[in-house]
Structures are given as structure tokens and as C-alpha cells.
Amino acid sequence: MIESSIFGVYEERNGKRRELYTKNLVPGMKVYAEKLVSKGQDEFRQWDPRKSKLAAAILKGSPNIGIRKNDIVLYLGCSTGTTVSHVSDLVGAEGFVFGLDSSPRVLRDFIFLCEKRKNITALLEDANKPLDYVDKVCQVDILYQDIAQRNQPEIFLKNVDIFLKKGGYALFAVKSRSIDVTKNPKVIFQQVRSEIEKKLTIIDYRTLDPFELDHCMFICKK
Amino acid sequence: MANYIFSNIAGNFVIDSGNRIIDKSSDAVALRAKYKAVEHADAKIVLSLFRGKEYLSAFREKNLAISKEKIRLSVNQDNLISQSMNAMQEMEKVSNLLSKRLREWYSLYNPEFSESISSNSKFSELVSAKSREELLKEIGAKNTMGADLGKTDLDAINVLASAIVRINATKESTREYAENIMKSYCPNLLGVAGVSLSARLIEHTGSLKKLAFIPSSTIQLLGAEKALFRHMRTGSRPPRHGFISEHQSICSAPQKERGKLARQLAARISKAVKIDYFRGKHD
Numbered sequence: 001m002i003e004s005s006i007f008g009v010y011e012e013r014n015g016k017r018r019e020l021y022t023k024n025l026v027p028g029m030k031v032y033a034e035k036l037v038s039k040g041q042d043e044f045r046q047w048d049p050r051k052s053k054l055a056a057a058i059l060k061g062s063p064n065i066g067i068r069k070n071d072i073v074l075y076l077g078c079s080t081g082t083t084v085s086h087v088s089d090l091v092g093a094e095g096f097v098f099g100l101d102s103s104p105r106v107l108r109d110f111i112f113l114c115e116k117r118k119n120i121t122a123l124l125e126d127a128n129k130p131l132d133y134v135d136k137v138c139q140v141d142i143l144y145q146d147i148a149q150r151n152q153p154e155i156f157l158k159n160v161d162i163f164l165k166k167g168g169y170a171l172f173a174v175k176s177r178s179i180d181v182t183k184n185p186k187v188i189f190q191q192v193r194s195e196i197e198k199k200l201t202i203i204d205y206r207t208l209d210p211f212e213l214d215h216c217m218f219i220c221k222k
Numbered sequence: 223m224a225n226y227i228f229s230n231i232a233g234n235f236v237i238d239s240g241n242r243i244i245d246k247s248s249d250a251v252a253l254r255a256k257y258k259a260v261e262h263a264d265a266k267i268v269l270s271l272f273r274g275k276e277y278l279s280a281f282r283e284k285n286l287a288i289s290k291e292k293i294r295l296s297v298n299q300d301n302l303i304s305q306s307m308n309a310m311q312e313m314e315k316v317s318n319l320l321s322k323r324l325r326e327w328y329s330l331y332n333p334e335f336s337e338s339i340s341s342n343s344k345f346s347e348l349v350s351a352k353s354r355e356e357l358l359k360e361i362g363a364k365n366t367m368g369a370d371l372g373k374t375d376l377d378a379i380n381v382l383a384s385a386i387v388r389i390n391a392t393k394e395s396t397r398e399y400a401e402n403i404m405k406s407y408c409p410n411l412l413g414v415a416g417v418s419l420s421a422r423l424i425e426h427t428g429s430l431k432k433l434a435f436i437p438s439s440t441i442q443l444l445g446a447e448k449a450l451f452r453h454m455r456t457g458s459r460p461p462r463h464g465f466i467s468e469h470q471s472i473c474s475a476p477q478k479e480r481g482k483l484a485r486q487l488a489a490r491i492s493k494a495v496k497i498d499y500f501r502g503k504h505d
Contacts, residue, residue, distance in 0.1 A: 072278070096281075098281070104296040108293055111286065111289060115286075118282075120282075121281060121285040122285060122286060122289045123289060124288075124292040124293060134265045134269070135230035135231055136281065136284075136285055137269075138270070138278070139269040139270040139272070161266070162265060162266055181451050181455060182455060
């Protein structure tokens with residue numbers, strides 16, 4: 001197990017494959033069916049790139065995902081909390097994650113995760129209407145968005161504008177199929193890029209195949 | 223010096239023009255009275271003030287409580303309908319699977335009877351209720367090529383048969399339950415489309431509200447998404463109908479008429495749903 005160039009992410013080689021790990025904040029606890037590995041005093045959780053787009057972006061070679069210890073993160077589209085649990089590992093006990101989703105069904109599972117990890121909270125809100133939850137969150141260092149909506153870039157920019165601090169990182173997973181199924185994903189990614197370039201500096205762009213088809217990840221700085 | 227007021231779930235705060243919190247209270251009205259003529263603060267600027275530990279723990283506790291309450295309130299008739307709908311479908315599947323096994327198993331003992339009756343539910347009912355001799359007499363067969371099984375072997379078969387009978391009865395009562403909900407919740411849709419189709423449409427879109435807001439051309443193709451997107455991507459032939467093909471008027475129609483009928487039925491369903499959602503009375 002070696003520490004990778006990305007903060008808090010550990011790596012191990014399994015034959016030809018690279019496997020990612022994060023240090024488990026709550027030792028002994030699994031979140032989904034991931035592998036737990038103990039090394040000395042620490043316990044590590046395997047980070048599955050097929051279930052988490054952030055892990056996929058790292059494996060595709062992102063040099064920097066911007067997340068540091070003690071960061072405050074706003075996570076739009078947290079679903080049941082697979083990726084959130086790893087982000088929560090990365091920011092550590094002093095950091096904090098606001099997880100937001102609009103579906104009561106998945107948030108129900110997410111709340112059980114929140115009860116086990118002290119640095120997460122859950123919001124049942126529509127990310128399209130940031131003014132509805134402006135009184136429930138604070139300014140954040142990292143904004144992560146993974147929402148399958150047609151107006152994903154618009155939602156992203158709205159939230160970046162209000163909640164992200166200056167100099168903070170914004171991570172944006174784009175699903176081209178929910179913007180337009182008929183168009184070539186590359187064309188859509190290009191459109192999204194020109195749209196978010198007006199407000200943010202893009203430092204990295206990765207397509208996520210073969211882990212996720214027709215998805216890409218933008219890492220930007222405000 | 224203008225002061226600003228900002229309220230969030232951690233409390234109400236008075237912020238001065240240098241962006242510092244100068245006072246806080248749980249009572250917004252009292253704060254307003256104390257600092258006369260306070261304006262609302264710009265969220266973009268003041269949100270940075272709440273990054274401290276004490277605020278984060280307040281955010282955590284309050285947000286969890288609010289979300290739990292919202293989840294509690296989010297349960298509605300649509301959820302009940304889709305759960306009962308899914309339960310019905312799954313019981314149907316299980317019942318068919320087990321019935322096939324029962325037929326195989328029972329045929330060791332009495333193959334003639336299994337051959338003569340096609341309805342699964344009737345088969346399991348009769349097997350669990352009657353003996354081989356009675357059943358043979360019913361179908362007019364004199365003797366059987368089945369093996370003679372002992373009492374313990376027959377008992378095991380009977381247990382399975384009565385389990386299937388119970389599953390079928392549960393399915394029926396679930397169906398009645400769903401129908402009763404829909405009679406008051408979406409009577410017009412129920413009248414046009416019937417229990418299982420109505421439930422399926424609600425289940426697929428998520429709620430009656432969503433169903434009421436989508437056009438009838440979309441209703442026509444609900445459940446045929448795969449074929450539709452294939453059509454849009456590759457230009458193959460478009461689908462004519464989705465779930466609504468299970469409706470009596472379509473599944474019994476000749477191939478040529480199906481597209482037209484599907485369009486008409488979708489239009490009728492669309493109207494019925496809109497009446498149900500916006501008026502809520504039987505029409």
C-alpha cells in the first residue's frame with residue numbers, strides 16, 4: 001500500500017490493475033460491499049471505480065482532485081452515499097460533507113450513513129433551486145456535482161456561484177446521455193466545457209470510460 | 223453603518239458592514255427591533271461566516287432532523303400503489319415458477335392429471351384438496367402411469383401446492399387493495415386503464431402528478447424507452463406502444479390497427495389522469 005500523488009488516496013497494484021483505497025474513518029464499517037484491508041494500525045477501504053465516478057477519474061489519470069483534509073464539501077446528487085463515504089474519509093473528522101439529493105428513497109439510505117459518520121449531513125432538496133437551501137449550508141471549499149439532469153451545467157454554475165469560495169475546487173461529473181441521447185458525447189462535453197469556462201478555470205478533463213460510458217469529469221477552480 | 227440580518231437553521235444573525243457577526247438570537251423579531259432598520263444580507267458574502275465548528279454541528283443535527291421529517295412526509299398514495307404493484311408482479315412470477323416445479327413433481331405420481339389441466343392456479347388448488355383417485359375420476363381416466371408414492375412423499379408435494387394456493391390468494395387480495403386505493407385516488411384512470419395498467423403507469427413515472435404533466439404521446443410509449451431511444455439514435459422503426467399494449471383493446475387488435483389504437487388509448491388515459499389530478503372526482 002503506497003500513498004498516491006493525490007492527498008489521502010492510497011494505491012496498490014494487483015497484477016496489471018491499480019486499486020484505490022482510502023483510510024477508513026470508522027474502522028470495521030463497510031458502506032457498500034467494498035473490501036477492507038488492515039495495514040498496521042490503519043484500516044483501508046477499497047474504492048471501486050465502477051461505482052464511483054471520482055475514483056474512475058483518478059484511475060484515468062487526474063493529477064489533482066482538490067480535496068484536502070479539513071475541507072468542507074457540498075455534494076450535489078449524493079444518492080446512497082457511495083462516493084460521499086470516500087470523500088468523508090478524505091476530509092477526515094475535522095472536515096464536513098453536505099450531501100444533497102432530491103429523492104426521498106435514496107436519501108433514506110444515506111441518512112443511515114450519516115448516523116454512522118459524524119462528518120456528513122443529509123439534505124432533501126432540489127439542486128435546481130439553491131435558494132431553497134441557502135439557509136441550510138455554509139460556504140464550501142469543494143463543490144461536487146453528479147446529477148443526471150438535462151440542465152446539469154446550469155445547475156452546476158448556479159451552485160458554484162452561491163456556495164463555492166473563491167479559489168475553491170469544483171468537480172463536475174457530466175452524463176452526456178441525459179443531456180441529449182442522440183448527440184455524440186464528445187460534442188456535448190465540448191458544449192459543457194465552453195459553458196462552464198465562462199465562470200471557472202478548467203484544470204482537468206477526463207472521460208470516464210471504460211468505468212462509466214458516456215460520462216466525463218471536469219475539475220475546475222473558481 | 224448599515225447592519226444586515228441573516229437567518230439560517232443555526233439561528234438569526236446580525237452582521238455589520240465589515241462582515242462580522244455582532245449579535246445572534248433565536249428570535250428574529252427581537253433582533254429586528256433591537257437593531258432598527260436592518261436589511262437582508264447577501265447570502266454569497268455572509269455564508270463564509272458559518273464555517274466554524276459550532277455551526278457545522280448545528281447544521282448536521284438540524285439538517286438530519288429536517289430531512290427525516292421530510293422523508294416521513296414524502297410517503298403518499300403513489301408509493302403504496304407502486305409497492306403493491308411490484309408485489310403483485312413478483313408474486314405472479316414466483317407463483318408461475320413454483321407451479322412449474324409442482325407440475326413436474328406431482329407428475330411423478332399422477333402425470334395424466336397434470337396433462338389435462340392448463341390453469342396453474344386451478345391445478346395447485348385441486349392437487350392440494352383432492353386425492354389421486356378423485357382427480358382421475360374427474361378427468362375420466364381409468365388408471366395412471368404414475369408411481370405409487372408413500373404418505374410422507376405426498377405430504378411434501380401437498381405443502382408446496384398449498385403454499386402456491388396461498389401466494390395466489392395473497393396476490394388477489396393485494397390486487398383488491400390496490401384497486402381500493404385507486405378507486406378514491408384516481409378513479410378515472412382506473413376506469414379507462416384497469417388496475418394493473420394504471421398501477422404500472424404510476425409506478426413507472428413515479429407519481430400521479432408526474433403522469434398528469436406528461437403528454438399523451440409520452441404515455442403511449444412509457445415502457446418502450448429502449449426501442450424509442452434505439453429509434454432516435456439509429457433511425458430504426460419507432461415503437462407503437464409501451465405498457466399500454468397490455469390493455470384489452472390493444473392486445474386483442476390486429477397488428478395493423480395497434481398503432482392507431484395505442485394513440486387513442488393514450489389520449490384517453492392522458493385526459494383521465496388530468497381529471498383525476500386536477501379535480502379529484504369521478505367523472
